Amino acid sequence: MSENEIRPIKWSGENLELLDQTRLPREEVTVTVGTYQQAVVAIRDMQVRGAPAIGVTAAYAVAMAARDIEVNGRQEFMAQLEAAACEIAAARPTAVNLQWAVRRMVDLASADGDVDGIPGRLLDEAKRIHLEDEQINRRMGDYGKDLIPDGGSVLTHCNAGALATAGFGTAIGVIRAGWEDGKRFQVFNTETRPFLQGARLTAWEFQKLGIPSKLIVDSAAGLLMRQGKINCIITGADRIAANGDTANKIGTYSLAVLAKENRIPFYIAAPISTIDLSLPDGDQIQIEERPEEEVTHLQGVAIAPEGVQAINPAFDVTPNGYVSAIITEAGVARPPFLESLNLAVVGSTHI
Ligand code: MRU
Numbered sequence: 001m002s003e004n005e006i007r008p009i010k011w012s013g014e015n016l017e018l019l020d021q022t023r024l025p026r027e028e029v030t031v032t033v034g035t036y037q038q039a040v041v042a043i044r045d046m047q048v049r050g051a052p053a054i055g056v057t058a059a060y061a062v063a064m065a066a067r068d069i070e071v072n073g074r075q076e077f078m079a080q081l082e083a084a085a086c087e088i089a090a091a092r093p094t095a096v097n098l099q100w101a102v103r104r105m106v107d108l109a110s111a112d113g114d115v116d117g118i119p120g121r122l123l124d125e126a127k128r129i130h131l132e133d134e135q136i137n138r139r140m141g142d143y144g145k146d147l148i149p150d151g152g153s154v155l156t157h158c159n160a161g162a163l164a165t166a167g168f169g170t171a172i173g174v175i176r177a178g179w180e181d182g183k184r185f186q187v188f189n190t191e192t193r194p195f196l197q198g199a200r201l202t203a204w205e206f207q208k209l210g211i212p213s214k215l216i217v218d219s220a221a222g223l224l225m226r227q228g229k230i231n232c233i234i235t236g237a238d239r240i241a242a243n244g245d246t247a248n249k250i251g252t253y254s255l256a257v258l259a260k261e262n263r264i265p266f267y268i269a270a271p272i273s274t275i276d277l278s279l280p281d282g283d284q285i286q287i288e289e290r291p292e293e294e295v296t297h298l299q300g301v302a303i304a305p306e307g308v309q310a311i312n313p314a315f316d317v318t319p320n321g322y323v324s325a326i327i328t329e330a331g332v333a334r335p336p337f338l339e340s341l342n343l344a345v346v347g348s349t350h351i
Contacts, residue, residue, distance in 0.1 A: 006162035006205060008048065009056050011127065016060050018048045021163060025204040033057075036065035036084050043091040043098070046195065050164020051238045051274055052133050055097030059126035061088045062105035066119040074115040081109055081118075093286040094247055094315045095238040096276045101129055133166035136271045136329040140170060141177030144234070144269055144327035148178040152231035153186040155221060158249035159197040160236025160269065161205040170269040171234040172205060174327060179211050187213035188230060190221060192249060194294045194312065218251050225262040233259050237270035237326075244320030244337025245282025246270075250313055256322035265324040272328055275345050282317035290314045 008019040016033040022045065023029050031047050033039050039061035042048050048057045065084035071077050089102040108125050109118050148154055154175055161172030169176065175187060187206060192198035199215055206213035216224065224230050233255055239247045246252070246268050259266040279285060295310040296302060304310070326333040326341065333340035 004208065005167055006208060007167045008053055008163050009060075009130065009166060011060060011130070016057065016064075018042055018057070019163070020047045021049055021201060022047055024163075025200055033061075034064070035068065036061040036088060039064065040087055040091045043088075049197070050159060051095035051097040051236065052137075052165040052170070052271060053163070054092060054095055055101035055273060056126075056130045056133055056166050058088050058091070058098050059101040059105055059129045060123075062102055063119065063122040063126040066109065066122045069119075071115055074113075077115050077118070078109065082106065092288055094288045095274075097238075097271075097273050100273045104129065130166050133271070134168050137165055137168035137170055137173040138177075139329040140269055140271065140327050141168065141173040143329075143332050144174035144267070145177040145181050145183070147232060147234075147265070147267055147325070147327070147332070148175065148183060148185060149231045150183040151185065153188065153229060155188045155190070155224070155230045155233045155255070156202065157190045157198065157218075157233075157235045157252055157255055158192045159201040159205070161202060163201050163205060164236060169205070170236045170271065170327075171267075172202065172209075174234055174267075174269045175211065176209055179209070185231075187211055188216055188221075188224060189213050190216055190218045190251065190255075192251065193218055195290075195314075197249070221255055222258045225258050225264055230262075230264055232265045232267065234267045234269055234327075237268045237274050238315055239279075239285050240268070240270060240275045240326065240341065241279040241282045241285065242275075242277045242338060242341060243281045244323055244326065244333075244335065244341060245285075246318045246320070246323060246326075247282060247285045247287070247315045248318065250316050253316040253318045253322075256318040260322050266318075266322055267325050267327060268323055269327040272330060272345055275328075275341055277342065277345055282319065285315075285317055287316070288314040 010017040017030045161169035189202045290312045292310040296304040330344040
């Protein structure tokens with residue numbers, strides 16, 4: 001593993017040190033997060049973002065909350081921990097990894113009879129979630145890399161790279177694994193309006209990795225597909241329902257429809273923690289609405305007339321019929337997803 005690996009989340013022993021993603025690519029600065037309340041703000045303001053990364057941050061946030069509670073009997077401790085956990089889980093609504101990590105932490109505390117030892121064991125669990133995430137991404141890369149055609153091209157949307165995870169990335173992890181396997185291909189990445197995760201973060205990651213990528217405006221994707229310049233699409237996911245309907249960054253649905261129209265395979269790469277079997281389909285996935293200013297302003301500068309109204313849904317849902325396969329750490333799930341995803345989650349075994 002090279003020393004140049006991008007790792008957006010570090011535990012210093014007392015605090016979380018987050019690579020501030022609102023300042024990239026212009027500045028590589030970290031923000032210190034020392035309480036669970038500060039972690040909630042960092043997640044909400046997208047200093048840390050991407051489904052797995054906010055899950056890891058949330059796990060540490062629960063551990064910090066536990067550390068900072070004055071233990072006054074088990075019942076009182078658990079009540080305070082549950083209250084903090086609810087706040088953390090509500091920081092952003094769409095990515096299920098956030099709630100998944102909080103639940104895993106609270107379940108561990110609930111099952112632990114020795115209240116004095118809970119904070120230490122929660123911190124160990126957060127570290128475990130952190131470590132596991134990068135290992136999972138590397139496994140996904142191994143399973144998914146064969147889907148990228150050697151000598152061809154791949155399009156990705158938003159940022160599903162190391163920055164969006166503990167390291168290595170999901171969709172970008174698959175692309176990276178293919179590249180490191182010796183394949184050569186062209187990458188296209190969308191700028192991803194309005195928050196510009198593609199232009200700011202994905203382009204930065206590909207530069208660091210030395211993988212050739214060309215930045216395109218979101219609306220250029222259809223033209224390139226029609227011209228035969230894109231051979232496959234790989235994106236990440238924020239929540240996948242039991243039937244394979246997938247919530248991801250706004251604009252993913254349009255890409256998937258265009259891909260089907262142009263007979264281009266459309267792949268999702270996501271860990272099992274992104275699969276939410278409690279939802280039968282994507283209609284019940286809550287879509288985060290973000291501030292209008294993210295649409296009307298660019299880095300603080302107004303680009304629309306003052307007083308104009310905007311709406312800013314941050315995610316959309318791609319129906320399963322547009323998804324060719326879902327790459328997980330248990331293997332590549334193919335339609336019918338109801339069966340293959342269930343096998344991945346419940347069996348956690350090779351699909
Ligand atoms: O709003 P963001 O930047 O948190 O949205 C991120 C995405 O939509 C990613 O594609 C998704 O979280 C997967 S990250 C590995």
